[in-house]
Amino acid sequence: MWKRTDTKFKNFRWIFFVSKRLSRVDSKGRTAAASILSSLGIGFGVMALIVVMSVMNGFQMSFIDSIMEISSYHVQCSNVENEDDFFSWCSKSGKVRNIVPFYQAQGLLVSDKGSQCAALIRSVDFERAASDTRFLKELNVFSGSFDLSCEEDIVIGNTIAYKMGIRVGDKINVAAMSGSSDAELTSSSRIFKVKGIFYSGYGEINESFCFVNLDAGKKYFGSKTVKTYGIKIYDSNEDSVFIYELNKSFPDVKSESWRSFNRSFFGALRIEKNILLLLVLLIFIVVGINIYNSMKKLIYERREEIAVLASLGGSKMQIENIFVFQSFATGIKGALPGLLCGIFICRNMKEIFIFLEKAQYYIEYFFYKIFSPESLAGLTFNKMFVAYSNIPARIFPFEAVMIFLFGLLSSVAAALIAGKGILKMSVTEVLRDE
Numbered sequence: 001m002w003k004r005t006d007t008k009f010k011n012f013r014w015i016f017f018v019s020k021r022l023s024r025v026d027s028k029g030r031t032a033a034a035s036i037l038s039s040l041g042i043g044f045g046v047m048a049l050i051v052v053m054s055v056m057n058g059f060q061m062s063f064i065d066s067i068m069e070i071s072s073y074h075v076q077c078s079n080v081e082n083e084d085d086f087f088s089w090c091s092k093s094g095k096v097r098n099i100v101p102f103y104q105a106q107g108l109l110v111s112d113k114g115s116q117c118a119a120l121i122r123s124v125d126f127e128r129a130a131s132d133t134r135f136l137k138e139l140n141v142f143s144g145s146f147d148l149s150c151e152e153d154i155v156i157g158n159t160i161a162y163k164m165g166i167r168v169g170d171k172i173n174v175a176a177m178s179g180s181s182d183a184e185l186t187s188s189s190r191i192f193k194v195k196g197i198f199y200s201g202y203g204e205i206n207e208s209f210c211f212v213n214l215d216a217g218k219k220y221f222g223s224k225t226v227k228t229y230g231i232k233i234y235d236s237n238e239d240s241v242f243i244y245e246l247n248k249s250f251p252d253v254k255s256e257s258w259r260s261f262n263r264s265f266f267g268a269l270r271i272e273k274n275i276l277l278l279l280v281l282l283i284f285i286v287v288g289i290n291i292y293n294s295m296k297k298l299i300y301e302r303r304e305e306i307a308v309l310a311s312l313g314g315s316k317m318q319i320e321n322i323f324v325f326q327s328f329a330t331g332i333k334g335a336l337p338g339l340l341c342g343i344f345i346c347r348n349m350k351e352i353f354i355f356l357e358k359a360q361y362y363i364e365y366f367f368y369k370i371f372s373p374e375s376l377a378g379l380t381f382n383k384m385f386v387a388y389s390n391i392p393a394r395i396f397p398f399e400a401v402m403i404f405l406f407g408l409l410s411s412v413a414a415a416l417i418a419g420k421g422i423l424k425m426s427v428t429e430v431l432r433d434e
Helices: 002-026 032-072 083-093 126-130 133-139 158-164 214-220 236-249 263-301 303-311 316-347 349-371 373-378 383-389 397-421 427-433
Strands: 075-078 096-111 116-124 141-144 153-157 171-177 191-198 209-213 228-233 254-257
Touching: 032 133, 032 263, 032 316, 032 397, 075 236, 083 096, 083 236, 096 126, 096 133, 096 158, 096 214, 116 126, 116 158, 116 171, 116 214, 153 158, 158 191, 209 214, 228 236, 236 254, 263 316, 263 397, 316 349, 316 397, 349 373, 349 383
Parallel strands: 116 209, 153 191
Antiparallel strands: 075 228, 075 254, 096 116, 096 171, 096 228, 141 191, 153 209, 171 191
16 A cells, blocks of 8 residues: 555656646747746636626625615514514524514605605514614614604605605604504504614615514504514524424424525526626636647647657656646646735725726826826816725635636646647657657
């Protein structure tokens, strides 16, 4: 066993040695440009793909986070008979981050000025909702505060406030409201005072959601309105496991995962991301073809050295591995810097665009100063870079590693395909021709 391992190590050593010597010669020869361009292509491909996917993740996760933290939660439960036992079990499970009981109804809001707007009114447990830092972060109350301490308090989305011309402190009436059969369909006495206006990352929430106190929901929605419990767990991907454990302890409780809410929206986001991924992966296909052609040419130019190695006892697989090592080195030289540059750009997106904004301004200032000094008064910073600097970028480590490996493996795969023709001619034919 030891001899077999020692033999494999020796084979690896001489393959690595020959590959290193050939790479050193090729770095100064005619194939140097092809090797450099191949590494640059892989590097730019990895960098571009990481940046594009991170920006896409940033935009998508801003929507998803707002939806799950504000509207859908991770799991929604209803038909809970014993609320105390239910809360106790959730706190002991170790998976639950927060539980918010709520009622929900549709309503027609009418302001004192007569403006109207349809809205989805959710009455929540104020203390539990206010203790959820992620909920408050995604809700982003920019005017007033998230204060539902009284039954007459309401917090509305910024789009609703804009349409109705409402500010903090104004009063609105819920003129019409859906609910149970014992609730009034229309009324002029459901008056609420606006305590806060929020802005979330998902526009549909801003234009449709309002929050009121849980007691207001009991009072106005009717006694037969279903009480729902919005549950947030630490890991959203464990929703199925959590529901399974919950149903074992509470068989009568009806549970629904966040995957069931906005199913079409989440599916559209996934398709959009996959299509974008496939389009950008075409970069690696082009680079792989380039590596294949350059490796095919290199193998042809090295046919004398290949024949000598074969005559000295090198097998076809060993000789193929020499060129695979060369291609692997080319891939590493491109993929690793591309990975680091992509992470650096995503982590410093704001600073990079601010730098570009200033660079553009001073370059324009320099040329205006020389050729058109009278136009300097109208020179300003490009506000478009400010908008670009606020682009969200979120790196998923697994995706970044997979992109790096794909760029590396595309180089190795091209070398493996190109090396299939090694030793098609016999050694004696090659040496005779030379």
